Amino acid sequence: MSMRQEFVKLVKVVKTFKKVTAVAGVSLSVNKGELVTLLGPSGCGKTTTLRLIAGLEIPDSGEIYIDDLLVSAPEKGIFVPPHKRGIGMVFQNYAVWPHMTVFDNIAYGLKIQRLSKDEISRRVKEVLELIGLSGLEDRYPTQLSGGQQQRVALARALITRPQLLLLDEPLSNLDAKLRERMRFEIRSLVKNLGLTAIYVTHDQAEALVISDRIVVMNHGKIEQIGKPEEVYKNPANRFVADFIGVANFIPVTVKKIAENFQGIVVTEDGSVIRCTVSSRLKENNKAYLLIRPEDIVLYKDSPPGENTLQVKVVHRVYLGNINYYWLNYNDLEFRVQTSPDFEANEGERIFAFLKPDKAIALPE
Amino acid sequence: MALPIALGTGYVLARTNISGKNVLDGIMTSVLAIPGIMMGIGYLIGFDYPLPFINESLSRVWLIMPLVLTARRLPYMTRTTHASFLQLEKSLEEAAFVSGASKLRTFFNITLPLILKGVFAGMLLFLVMAIQEISATIFLYRPGWETLPIGIYLQWNRGTEFGVPAAAAFILIIFTLILLIIFSKTGQRVLGGAFAAV
Numbered sequence: 001m002s003m004r005q006e007f008v009k010l011v012k013v014v015k016t017f018k019k020v021t022a023v024a025g026v027s028l029s030v031n032k033g034e035l036v037t038l039l040g041p042s043g044c045g046k047t048t049t050l051r052l053i054a055g056l057e058i059p060d061s062g063e064i065y066i067d068d069l070l071v072s073a074p075e076k077g078i079f080v081p082p083h084k085r086g087i088g089m090v091f092q093n094y095a096v097w098p099h100m101t102v103f104d105n106i107a108y109g110l111k112i113q114r115l116s117k118d119e120i121s122r123r124v125k126e127v128l129e130l131i132g133l134s135g136l137e138d139r140y141p142t143q144l145s146g147g148q149q150q151r152v153a154l155a156r157a158l159i160t161r162p163q164l165l166l167l168d169e170p171l172s173n174l175d176a177k178l179r180e181r182m183r184f185e186i187r188s189l190v191k192n193l194g195l196t197a198i199y200v201t202h203d204q205a206e207a208l209v210i211s212d213r214i215v216v217m218n219h220g221k222i223e224q225i226g227k228p229e230e231v232y233k234n235p236a237n238r239f240v241a242d243f244i245g246v247a248n249f250i251p252v253t254v255k256k257i258a259e260n261f262q263g264i265v266v267t268e269d270g271s272v273i274r275c276t277v278s279s280r281l282k283e284n285n286k287a288y289l290l291i292r293p294e295d296i297v298l299y300k301d302s303p304p305g306e307n308t309l310q311v312k313v314v315h316r317v318y319l320g321n322i323n324y325y326w327l328n329y330n331d332l333e334f335r336v337q338t339s340p341d342f343e344a345n346e347g348e349r350i351f352a353f354l355k356p357d358k359a360i361a362l363p364e
Numbered sequence: 365m366a367l368p369i370a371l372g373t374g375y376v377l378a379r380t381n382i383s384g385k386n387v388l389d390g391i392m393t394s395v396l397a398i399p400g401i402m403m404g405i406g407y408l409i410g411f412d413y414p415l416p417f418i419n420e421s422l423s424r425v426w427l428i429m430p431l432v433l434t435a436r437r438l439p440y441m442t443r444t445t446h447a448s449f450l451q452l453e454k455s456l457e458e459a460a461f462v463s464g465a466s467k468l469r470t471f472f473n474i475t476l477p478l479i480l481k482g483v484f485a486g487m488l489l490f491l492v493m494a495i496q497e498i499s500a501t502i503f504l505y506r507p508g509w510e511t512l513p514i515g516i517y518l519q520w521n522r523g524t525e526f527g528v529p530a531a532a533a534f535i536l537i538i539f540t541l542i543l544l545i546i547f548s549k550t551g552q553r554v555l556g557g558a559f560a561a562v
Contacts, residue, residue: 056458082461089462095455099477108473109463153459160464 006065007032007196008053008164013062013072015048022048024220025062030198035190037199039207040217041243046200047168049217053198054089054166055082066164085164088157092169094149096141102128102152103137109160123159130189131155147178154186158193165190165197171206183209204244208232216240236278238362241290248296248334250289254281254361265289265361269330273307275359287361293337295358298325299351300344307356313348327352389446393439400436400499407432408503428504429511433494440493441486448482449475488547492540512536 008030015023023045030036038046051057053064055071058079064072066087071080096105103124110120128134131151141149150170157165170186171179187210190197201207207214208228216223216231216239224236235241238249252265254277263277265287273289281287302308314333315326318340325336325344329352336352344350407428452475460470498513505514512532519529 054458054462056461081466082458083464083466085462087462089459091455091459093453093455095453095459097456097459097474097478108460108465112464112469156459156463166462 005031007034007067008198009063009065010049010053011063011065013049013052013064014060015045015052015057016060021220023052023059026217026220026222028215028222028225030196032196033194035187035197035199035210035212036215037201037207037211037213038215038217039201039204039243040223042202044217045220046202046217048220050166050168050198050200053164054087055080055085086160086162087164087166088160088162089166090150090153090157090168090170092172094141094146094153094173096149096152096156098141100140101137102133102139102141102144105141105152106155106159108156113160124155127155127159130158147174147182150174150182154189158189163196165195167197167199169200169202172201172203179206186210208244214244216243218243234360235290235362237280238288238290238364241360241362246293246335248291248293248332250291250329250332250334252287252289252361254283254285254287257281257283263361267309267330271309273354273359274356275354275361276357277361278363280363281361285363287363289354289359289361291334291354291359293324293335295355296334296336297353297355298336298338298342298344299353302351302353307354307359309352309354311350311352313344313346313350315346316344392442395435396439398436400497401503403432403436404500404503407500429501432500432504433497436497436500437490437493441483441490444486444489445479445483448479448486451482452478485547488543492543492547495540495543496536 006029008028010026010028013023013026014021026045026049028049038049040046048057052059052072053066059072059074061074062072063070063076066085069080070076070078071085072078097108100108103121106124106127107120110123115123124137125134128137131154133148133151133155136144136148141152144152150173154170167186171182174182183206186199199207199210201210211228213225213227214231215225218239224231224240226234231240232244235244241247242249250267252267252273255264255266255272257263257277261276261279263275265273265275265277267273267289275289278287299308309329311327311329311334313325314328317324321340323338323340323342325338327334327336327350334352411428456478457470457474460474461467465473495511496513497511498517501511502514502517505511510518513536516529516532516536519525519532
C-alpha cells in the first residue's frame with residue numbers, strides 16, 4: 001500500500017451529458033482515512049463526480065487515481081471498470097436486491113471472490129453485528145424498514161473490506177430522527193474501520209456534522225474546499241455562504257482595507273460598517289456583506305452608531321429557546337436570532353448591531 | 365425463439381445508448397401495423413425458392429409457421445420486456461458492479477431474475493395472440509401442421525360436421541382464458557407500464 005497521504009485524486013475531470021456539462025474540470029485530493037463530503041444543490045455535479053470515481057461513468061477528459069493507480073484517463077485510453085476498482089458503494093435508494101435474502105445480499109461480493117462457505121458466513125455474521133442487524137439474515141428486503149434496508153446496503157458495501165467507501169445521499173430517504181442518528185453511526189463506522197470515504201449530500205447540516213472536509217460544488221465546479229468551520233465562518237463567496245447555514249446579505253461598497261483583511265464598507269444608505277473583507281476584493285469594489293442570524297444583536301433604543309442599522313420588525317417566531325425575527329432594512333429581508341427575553345412587536349422600529357468580527361464582505 | 369430476441373432488444377433499448385436504437389424500436393413495433401394477410405402472402409411468396417443444403421423452399425416446411433408467428437406477434441413481447449427493463453432501477457445493477465460483478469454476471473444474477481416476471485407476462489401475451497392467429501398462417505400451413513384456428517376453419521369449410529369445430533373452438537377459448545388468467549396474475553405489475561412506455 002502507498003505510504004502517501006493522497007488516496008483519491010481527480011485532475012481536471014470533465015463529464016458532459018449530451019450538451020449539459022455535469023462536471024466542468026474538477027480537481028480534488030482526498031487523503032487516506034479522510035471523510036470528505038461533496039455538497040451542493042441538485043444538478044451541481046456532485047453525484048456525477050462520485051459516479052466517475054466509482055467508474056459508473058466514463059469521463060470525457062481528465063484523470064482519476066485511486067490509491068496511486070490511474071483508473072480513468074480517457075486521453076490515455078485507460079478505464080478500469082467498477083468491479084475492478086475495489087470500492088464499496090451505498091446508493092440513495094438503497095438498491096438492495098429484492099430477490100435475495102439479507103444474507104445473500106451481503107454475501108454477494110464474497111461469493112464472487114469464491115471464498116469458502118464457512119468464511120462467508122463468518123464474515124457476514126461479523127458485519128451484521130457491526131451494523132446492528134443480527135438475526136435478520138433470512139428476511140427479504142421487502143420485510144425490512146427503510147432504515148434497515150440502508151443498513152443492509154451499508155453492510156454489503158463493507159463486506160469486501162474496501163479501502164474506499166462511496167456514499168451517494170445514503171440518508172436522504174430516511175425520516176429526520178433516524179437520519180440524525182445514522183450520521184453519527186456512519187461517521188464512527190468509517191473512522192473505526194480507518195476507511196477513506198466520499199459522501200455526497202445536498203443537506204448542509206449533514207455535511208457539517210459528518211465531514212472532515214467539505215467540498216462545496218455548483219454548476220459542475222468546486223466553489224470551496226475546507227473544514228466545516230472554515231466553510232461556515234469563512235465562505236469563499238456568496239454562493240457558499242448562502243448554501244451553508246442561514247445568511248443575510250447587504251449590498252455594500254468597500255471603502256477601506258487595512259491589515260489582516262479588516263476593513264470598512266458602506267451600505268447604500270451610507271451606514272458605515274466595520275468587518276472582515278474577502279481577499280478577493282479591492283477598495284471601491286461592490287460587495288455583499290454576509291452576516292449570520294446569530295451574529296446580530298438587537299437593541300430597542302440604542303443610539304445608532306457604527307455597525308448599527310435601523311430596522312423594522314416584520315415578523316417574530318418564538319421557538320422556546322430562541323426568538324427568531326424577520327426584519328426589514330431598506331426593503332431587504334433579514335433574519336436575526338435572539339435570546340427569548342428580547343421582545344419586540346411587529347411593525348416596531350429597532351436597531352440591529354452587526355458584530356464587526358463576524359461580518360464578512362464577499363464577492364458575488 | 366421470441367424470448368432471446370425480446371431480451372436482446374429490451375436490453376439494448378433500455379440500457380445502451382447506441383444511435384439508431386429508436387429506429388430499431390420503431391421497426392420492431394411497426395410490424396403491428398402490417399395486416400396478417402399481407403404477412404402470410406408475403407412469407408409464402410418471399411420464401412418460395414429452394415434454400416441451400418435442404419433443397420426445399422422455406423415456405424414449404426412447417427418451420428415457416430413459428431417464424432411468421434414470431435415476427436408478427438414479437439412486439440407484444442419486446443414491449444413488455446422493454447418495460448420491465450425500464451422499471452428495473454439501474455442502481456440495482458450498479459450495486460452488483462461495485463460489489464465486484466462483471467456485466468455478464470450481473471445480467472444473470474441480478475437483471476434476469478428481476479425482470480423474469482415481466483418477460484413471462486410478455487411471453488404469455490405473445491402465446492395468446494399467436495395461438496389465435498389465422499390470417500397469416502392460413503396461407504402457410506402444411507398438412508399435418510394445422511393450428512387449432514386453421515383446423516376449425518377447415519372443418520367448418522368442409523361443412524361436414526358442426527360439432528367438431530364447435531368443440532375445438534371451445535377448447536381454444538378455455539385455453540386462451542387460462543393463459544389470460546395467468547397473465548393477469550403475473551402481469552399486473554408490468555402491464556401498466558407495458559404500452560405507456562413508448
